[in-house]
Structure formats: C-alpha cells, structure tokens
Amino acid sequence: MMEDRNRSKMDVEFYLLNRDYNELTIDELAIVKEHVESEQEFNEMKAVVMGVGNIFKEEKELEPNPAIKVALLKEFDKQQPAGAYWLNGIFVSLFPKEKKLFQKPGMQLIGLAASVLLIVTIAFNGNTEMNNSTLAQNEDFKTEEEAFEEHSKIEKDQANEEKNLEKNDLQSTFELIEKEIEVATLNEVEIEEKPESVENKVTTTDFMYDAQPIESEDADLSSVSDADYRRNDNILNESEESFNNGISKDKEKGAMSDDKLVISAITPATAEVVEEFSMEDDEGYFAEDVSVAGALVTGNNSIDLPVNTRTLAEDSDLIGILYTAM
Amino acid sequence: MKLVKKSYTAETDENLMREVIKGNNLAFSEIYDRWSKPMLNYFYKMLWQDREKAEDFMQEIFTKIIHKPQLYNPSRAFKTWIYSVANNMCKNEYRRAEVRKGTSNSLHDNIIVHDSSAPDKEHDKNIFNDRLKEELELLSENHKKTFILRFKHDLSIKDIAEILETSEGTVKSRIFYTLKKLGKNLKEFSPVAKTIMVGVCLIELVQYII
Numbered sequence: 001m002m003e004d005r006n007r008s009k010m011d012v013e014f015y016l017l018n019r020d021y022n023e024l025t026i027d028e029l030a031i032v033k034e035h036v037e038s039e040q041e042f043n044e045m046k047a048v049v050m051g052v053g054n055i056f057k058e059e060k061e062l063e064p065n066p067a068i069k070v071a072l073l074k075e076f077d078k079q080q081p082a083g084a085y086w087l088n089g090i091f092v093s094l095f096p097k098e099k100k101l102f103q104k105p106g107m108q109l110i111g112l113a114a115s116v117l118l119i120v121t122i123a124f125n126g127n128t129e130m131n132n133s134t135l136a137q138n139e140d141f142k143t144e145e146e147a148f149e150e151h152s153k154i155e156k157d158q159a160n161e162e163k164n165l166e167k168n169d170l171q172s173t174f175e176l177i178e179k180e181i182e183v184a185t186l187n188e189v190e191i192e193e194k195p196e197s198v199e200n201k202v203t204t205t206d207f208m209y210d211a212q213p214i215e216s217e218d219a220d221l222s223s224v225s226d227a228d229y230r231r232n233d234n235i236l237n238e239s240e241e242s243f244n245n246g247i248s249k250d251k252e253k254g255a256m257s258d259d260k261l262v263i264s265a266i267t268p269a270t271a272e273v274v275e276e277f278s279m280e281d282d283e284g285y286f287a288e289d290v291s292v293a294g295a296l297v298t299g300n301n302s303i304d305l306p307v308n309t310r311t312l313a314e315d316s317d318l319i320g321i322l323y324t325a326m
Numbered sequence: 327m328k329l330v331k332k333s334y335t336a337e338t339d340e341n342l343m344r345e346v347i348k349g350n351n352l353a354f355s356e357i358y359d360r361w362s363k364p365m366l367n368y369f370y371k372m373l374w375q376d377r378e379k380a381e382d383f384m385q386e387i388f389t390k391i392i393h394k395p396q397l398y399n400p401s402r403a404f405k406t407w408i409y410s411v412a413n414n415m416c417k418n419e420y421r422r423a424e425v426r427k428g429t430s431n432s433l434h435d436n437i438i439v440h441d442s443s444a445p446d447k448e449h450d451k452n453i454f455n456d457r458l459k460e461e462l463e464l465l466s467e468n469h470k471k472t473f474i475l476r477f478k479h480d481l482s483i484k485d486i487a488e489i490l491e492t493s494e495g496t497v498k499s500r501i502f503y504t505l506k507k508l509g510k511n512l513k514e515f516s517p518v519a520k521t522i523m524v525g526v527c528l529i530e531l532v533q534y535i536i
Binding site: 011012035040047048049051052053054056058061063064068071072073076077079080 | 381454505509
C-alpha cells in the first residue's frame, strides 16, 4: 500500500483506508488499539471512511457562475489605477473562457465583419459598368481571325521571299556554270608539253554532263589570252588588273605543276570562275577534283553545288581592302 | 516595449498574490480560476447546501482579496489562508443563523431530517450515502468543518489546524470522534453488522421451519 500524501502510517485513518482488521501486523495493531476498542468498532469506522470517500468522489462539484468573475474583474479594475493596456488583455476580453463560443464578443465581431463583407460583395458584384471615357481604348482592335489572317499572310510573304532568293541564287549559279562551260569548251587551251610527251593534248571537259576528256591538237599555253593559270594556293595574289579586265595571263605558268592546273576562265560576269583540275601527263583527263566557281566536281562526274555563290563584283570591296592591305 | 503580458498559469499561489497586491488583474484572474470552485463547494457544504448562499460567500471572499489584498501574508501558504478566511466567514454565518433560529423558532430549511421509516432500502448503497450526508449535517460545526476539510478537500492535519486556528491534536481528535460517531450511527451498513444481520435472519428462518 502506498502511503497517502496527507496520511502517515502513524494515523489510524491510514489503516482504516488501506487494511482489514485481520490484515494488521502486531505493530500496526498496537497503533490501532490506541484509538479503537474492538474489531467491530474498526469495521464501523472503516465503513464510514470508505463511504465518505465514495460520496465525495461521486458528488458533482458546483461550477461558479461566470457572471461572478466578470463582476469581480470589473471591481478589480475599478480598484486599481488605470495602467497600460495589454494585447492579451484585449484577447481575454474578446474571447473570455467562461462564455460559449457564439457568446464571445470576438466571435460576434468576426461574424459581423463577415456579414458586412458578404453584403458588400453581393451588392457590388453586378455593378461592373464603368465610364468608357476614363478608360484607355484600343481603337485598332482586331478580332482573333483577322489577326490570324494577317499573321499567315506575313508568313506567306516571308516564305515567298525566301523562295525567290533561293531561285535567284540557283539561277545565278546555273548561269555561272553555263558560262563557265562555254568558256571551257570554246577556249583552246594549249599546254606546254614536255619534250618527251607524245601528243600535245589539251584536256578539257564538259564536266557538267560528261567527264570524258576532249583532245585538242596544237594546244599552246602561250596562245591562251583569257585564261589565267595559277596555282590553287596563289589565287588571292592575282593582280587587280587581271580581275578587272577579266582576262590576264599569268606570267608564272612555268611554275605550274605538271599534274595539277588551275584554269581561271574569267568573263565579266563570271570573274570568280575558277577551274581546278588535275591533269595527268599520260592520260590527259581529269583524275582528281575539279572545282567550278566554288562547286566541287569530283572525279565520278557528280557536282556538289554550294547554296550561296558570290560574284567578284560582290566581293570587290573585300578585294579592294585586301589589296590596300598588301 | 512589451505588448503581451506574461502568462501566470505556472506561478504559485503565493507569487500570484504578490502580483495581485501590485494590481495585476491577470494574476487575480488566475487566482480566481484556481480557487473559485473549491471555495464554492466548501461554502456549499458548510452552509447547508445552499447554492445561492455559497455563491454569495464565494464572491465575498474574492471581493475581500480585491479590496484588502494586503491582509494576506505572502510568507504563509495561500491555501490555508483562504480556507481560514472562509472558515471565519462560516463562523459568522453560524452565529447569524443562531440569532435567526432564536427569532423564527424554526429549523433551517436546508437541514435534511432523517426518515428512518424505510428499512427495506437500508442495504442499498444510495441509502447509505444519503444517511451519511444526513449524519454529516447533524455534526457540530467544528467537527463538520474538520471532517470536510479532511475528507473532501484532502487537507493535511497541519493545514486544518492552521485554518481552524487550533492544534493538530485537536484536529486528530475531532476526526477520530466524528468517525466513531458516524460508525455507530451507521453500524447497520458495516460488513460485520451485515453478517450478523444475515446470521440472525437465517436462525430465525431455521427456527420457523422447525
């Protein structure tokens, strides 16, 4: 048995609450006998103590009236000088513990505010008309369909422009190629042959359509007046006159390699046309790549045309700057 | 700058009273929340189970705290102090009641008169409780106070002695005397008495059969 907070083992009450008479030890019996005459008296007192405990436990305790506290707090505030106001004092007064939820002033205020808000919202909900004179207006208003049509029109125009540009580019390229072919076929190119060569052959080709070599007798490099023979890596070192006149003769033909010649057939319109071909001594036809105006003609007769080609006239500014720099 | 006052729920009664003396209304509110219910029930028990009177007395005791907080000595336990104030208020009321009794020559309305003409219900527990309440009401004021403070409010002998301004021996004696008296008056409910009663009934039944 646990010792009660307010009852020691020297009190008879402790044994009345926690022991039966026949459970008492000799020492405990000695303590009890000081106050109790008999077992019967012990049992009668025990019944009272147990009964009282039950009564007081079961007894419903009274709750004080909340109004008393309110009155007392008012009395207290009257008694005390007015001091500082505390925020939690406001909270306590708005939400007093002793009142029911909907009786609390704070809840009533919240409800009132919510009602006002609701009324204002409902009242002004339909009243959306505003004075147009005070508003900025978009006079150039377009419907969605109109805007879409306009947009598609712009896109079409752009596509047409791009097509035209491509067409023009291709046309100029074809023209360039055609002119180049004309130059290549019409001009006789005489190549200075070595003494031991059997035939003095000038090998040209219609490389657009046929890669077969064309043999030309009596080819003489010295007779070529409109062809510019240059090394491929010395193209930019040509004189300005040769570009402007369209025809110039390279005095350095002697330095041309045996197996690779560059023939620049220049016309006013095709100033930049450059032929590059490889010429084998024995066979005299193209064995390696041939480039025409930047177009790469491979040995198997296929041509890879670049998308953009530029004329010499277009690059005249650039060339001018280059020569100035030189 | 402080905007919110500190909470007093964890403070002792004595510290709260120090704040009440300074004029702190939150401390007073906390004291009220702690002690209003025990005081109300004490007065209810001591003043003939009259709820209105008990509430009046409860309000009065807190009004005293408001107007004369300096009467409380903080070196003393608040619990014993407030019960002793309540006890003195009850004493005064008993005196006034005596005067009224002399003039009106009638019993207090709330005193329950024991009706012993219901022997068939004596074995019922509720009857025992009713009888015990009646017996408590019939006790003298000092014995009743001591008994209620001891068994209802669960105060120690020392605290009761302080509240009633008497010695601990007197308190023990009063408690023992009350238990003995109530035991005698309610002996028919004790386990031994029940056994004896059952035995007597059985003997009478056997004799009747023979």
